[in-house]
Amino acid sequence: MCGIVTAISTADIVPVLLEGLRKLEYRGYDSAGLAIVSNGRLARLRAAGRVAELAALAEREHASARIGIAHTRWATHGVPSERNAHPHISGGLAVVHNGIIENFEAIKSALQARGYVFESDTDTEAIAHLIHSKLAAGADLFEAVRLATNELHGAYAIAVLAEAEPERAVVARSGAPLLLGVGEHGMYAASDTAALLQVTRQVIYLEDGDVAELRLASHRIVRPDGSSVEREIHLSSLSADAVELGQFRHYMQKEIFEQPQALAQTLEIITGGGSVAPQLFGARALEVLGGVQRVLVLACGTSYHAGLVARYWLESVAKVPCSVEIASEYRYRDSVPDPDTLVVVISQSGETADTLAALKHAIAQGMQRTLAICNVPESAIVREASLRFITRAGPEIGVASTKAFTTQLAALALLTLTLAKLAGRLPEEQEARHLQNLRHLPVAVQKVLELEPEIERWAQRFAAKQHALFLGRGRHWPIAMEGALKLKEISYIHAEAYAAGELKHGPLALVDRDMPVIAVAPADELLEKLKSNLQEVRARGGELYVFADAGSEIPESEGVHILHMPEHYGMLSPVLHVVPLQLLSYHAALVKGTDVDKPRNLAKSVTVE
């Protein structure tokens, strides 16, 4: 969600800032801006649109400098507009900010009383004036930022530049991601590594509360009390290719097609062995997982749907009671803490503010057994949890999550087997069979991807519709929910998902010939029940689009379109069945001409509450 790039170098940094922002575009944003100090003067450029517009503006203005800060904004306080776009300025000082300052109104009133005039509706501008007030009181830039951040409540990653001190930039973070890049020709900072691969692979992950100074050939980090701290330099293994589009039209399409490889990488850990080892989840796995009586999954959006699938697996295979809760609800309700519950948090980015807060809330309540399932190793959620499983999906750029979801399911399947084994409920031959199915998963997904041309034809018909209903039963109900979410997110077609048995209790009233009904219908124990539900739809004139599989035996007829998935896949069938729903949404969005990778109003890693 929005992004920051900062650079100080011996060469012109404007191209670096703009390229960095392009690499952060996937996080979602509505406006962009930058500030540089050039020939001793602070200059600011802002565009209430895409980074391309900012780049055109920079070219028209012949912007060039050795130091600068840049930003993509996803508005939280004040409408998206040039006036509210970052950087915000106070005197000769410019600030960019990701996050939300919860006490900005109090800070603003105090500063207004001292004569500061606010030009935007953002919370960020309060940071700019607050830092300025510290400078005016005699602090230098580094100290002023440290003192100001001590007064901020909420989440922030900031970068600050001052006309009077053109030899350094200062950055700080708490609750929003920010890392430093140590380059050959300068020092950099950004919201994620992808923005910096153009100049360096050497990165330093800042911790909450860190304030860092970037100079041409050095950096310094202090804690909120001013004490110095050293942070390790990591060599990023992220490849530049991983964030290139290559032959694909969109990142979402690329990521859908990367799923076999993403699953293979995630499951590489079990390719050699004939059994699951708890240590897959971290060094303390035996101590944390041993004696677990229940599982509580906390997540948001697509990750929440992964948790809902896992509930079926955990209760049927491991016989461990499981509840799944939306992270933003859990953190604000009174719940009954249970120290023997394993709290599983799921997040692609590992920075999802609601999920991180829910995890902290669970820990504060005495729930010490925690596991993070994330796609980003050094993320805040991974650092907070006692166990971690890193999905190896590679960077996910498209806002609508695809490969992160299927690899989360792979991780949750491994968790299910591990807990079943620890509880003595996984006979050896069953374990071997499950592992074999998991290893075969990449190939099975590959075969599903071959159905794309047929799904594309379905999507042509869909794109003209205003609404759609998704149906599933059992462990495929969450897959129907995920299918509806994908369609909403990128094609803006209103879609709802129901457990098919619920149809007659209300939503059947919506069914007519203008309401396509998509059914996830593998040949499982609930198929016959589902078939009856489909008859109910057909009898009301609803047009059915059915994703069946080998053995489903649903005949094609007038108003009933069937697509057969290549094979039936038992417990892991949800992993296969979500893939055609991803493709359906993608192609419906293409027909509608929406911005597939950056759907309106949405952002990638949701680092604000």
Ligand code: HGA
């Ligand atoms: N609160 C600031 C920054 C927004 C942000 O971080 N979005 O992700 C604003 O509204 O400008």
